[in-house]
Amino acid sequence: MIRSRTLEEKLGSLYRAGGRIVGGVYLGRGQEAFSAAAGIHLRWDKDVYGPLIRDQAGRIAFGEPLIDSLRTYLGVVTGPMRGRDGNIHRGQPKHGYMAMISHLGSLLSVVAGALFARRIKGTLGDSAGATSIGDGGTSTGAFHEGLNMAAVEKLPLVVSIANNQYAYSTPTSRQYACENLVDRAHGYGIEGHSVDGTDLLACVKVYRTAFERARVGHGPQMVVGRLLRLGGHGEHDDASYIPESMKKIHESRDCLTVAQQQALDLGWTTQAELEAWHKQARQEVDQATSQVLKEPTPDPYRETWQALSTTSLVEGNEG
Amino acid sequence: MSSITYLEAIREAQYEALRTNPDVFLYGQDINAFGGAFKATKNLGREFPGRVFDSPISEDAMIGMAVGAAVEGARPIIEMQFADFSSVGFNQIVNQAATLYWRTQTPCPITIRLPSGGTAGSGPFHSQSMESIYAHYPGLVILTPATVEDAYWMLLDSVKLDDPVIFCEHKFLYYHLKADDFGQAMPIGKARIARPGRDATVVTYSAMLHESLKAAEELRLDGYEVEVVDLRSVKPMDTDTILASVARTGRLLVVGESFPWGGATAEVVARVASEAFHLLDAPPLRLNSKDTPIPYHPNLWKSHRPTTASISAELRKLLRY
Known part of the structure; x- marks a missing residue:
């Protein structure tokens, strides 16, 4: 969480400084606890993870090198997307790390498909999948189709719904008419869990149960976290549509502050150690940033401009 | 005497793909025990247990599922019941499947079978030809077999390709077009x-x-x-x-x-x-x-x-x- 917050602060300041980051910056401030609590239950190369826009913390917890985020935002060729795609649209599918597209809900069936293929091949073992969505994304047909299919196949899939009250500027009252999103789990024939998304310990506990149950064959698990994103949809957005009173309540429940207090109260760490972690994170982020700023950006003359992997079928390459 | 129909060629190609490659599986509506709306998968579920699956009526999820499976090294063949319904899975085809290799260097070997084109009495939503729509998007191979031989060999080649293939098979040819045998394979991409x-x-x-x-x-x-x-x-x-x-x-x-x-x-x-x-x-x-x-x-x-x-x-x- 600390590394995620520190990295995202850097991304925000790079965006505001202008120049190097093209396109938007989409941050997970306020959602780190809910995201990281899922990510720590996932194993790189063993499980399947399809994170979404506000999952920087989950991505780090899953095992993505922090520098890959910077590389993708800056579009350098050393990054996983090599300048062909940017910001949060990144992944390494060969390692079970799916790269989201912008169309909400559509990643769910992809993660499910990876698990389905493993089951057919007999390689599923105790692996699980996880993917994330917001309250807005639950309104898509793709989300419904994917979750229903995963439920029919009883796949070991954990679906995180970060109910952050606003889909861009649209409040939940214009998004759904049911009382609680988690009630939908019953309709899909899957298990549902609800948690205060600003409470790290509660999130870890809920995800531990959800992943355990998914891995032993209880089918998809829906985890709904109540929280508020502490910022705009992207850094271009001042979130003026969120009432000040609501912002104040949630700023005082910043999940990072809550988590640090929890760790202190339980005697897991000390104030001095926390400060050291923050300092370490800042050094790591600064070092990564200065490295990435020196790395090469893509050269259109060296780009293959080839959308197919079969070179002989690329028009003009028939030989 | 000509005895093999265009439809049988499509079934036989899927049989052969399933037989020769354990990574191949079939996914689509009513394709397992029922054998598909046109019987293009007749008996395949029985002959290859655990490799032929009925899907929910969820064209979007069907394609998304295939992409995820392809990432894991599987080579799914997806049957759209009618080409027309692929519009529901359009996003997954053109944005998920077609961009995967270019974005991530991960090949996406999926074959999407589209029973295409008009037959008498089929009307606006069971008659469409979608090849032009999909050809517009980068990252897809669009095949339109006109003969029994091409129906067989091009479908087999589709499954072998490491790229997403939109396989436009024509329903009007299913029963009426016949050949003596599967003849010779011609390479994909040659007229x-x-x-x-x-x-x-x-x-x-x-x-x-x-x-x-x-x-x-x-x-x-x-x-x-x-x-x-x-x-x-x-x-x-x-x-x-x-x-x-x-x-x-x-x-x-x-x-x-x-x-x-x-x-x-x-x-x-x-x-x-x-x-x-x-x-x-x-x-x-x-x-x-x-x-x-x-x-x-x-x-x-x-x-x-x-x-x-x-x-x-x-x-x-x-x-x-």
């Missing part, structure tokens, strides 16, 4: 001279090949030798074979069953006009369906799509110029 000629070239594909061949035969009675080129694959498009034919004949008519605005036929005309304008003795012509939804009643349907009669009429216009 075929289906009938040699010297007076005009018809470039076409899928079911329109057979209407065009009949039209060419009609014109023969008037003393014209019309060359007919079967594109076989809309994308990639074999421009060289098209240009070579136009160089021989000097006249071009392009026939397709899909809607007239833009599309595969327009692409052929554009390529010939820009690369071989000097070879043309007459303005190149296109013939597509009419620009309305596909009608239900056979009286209307027969006038909506190109037919032997309408192709012959266009050819006469082209030859008179």
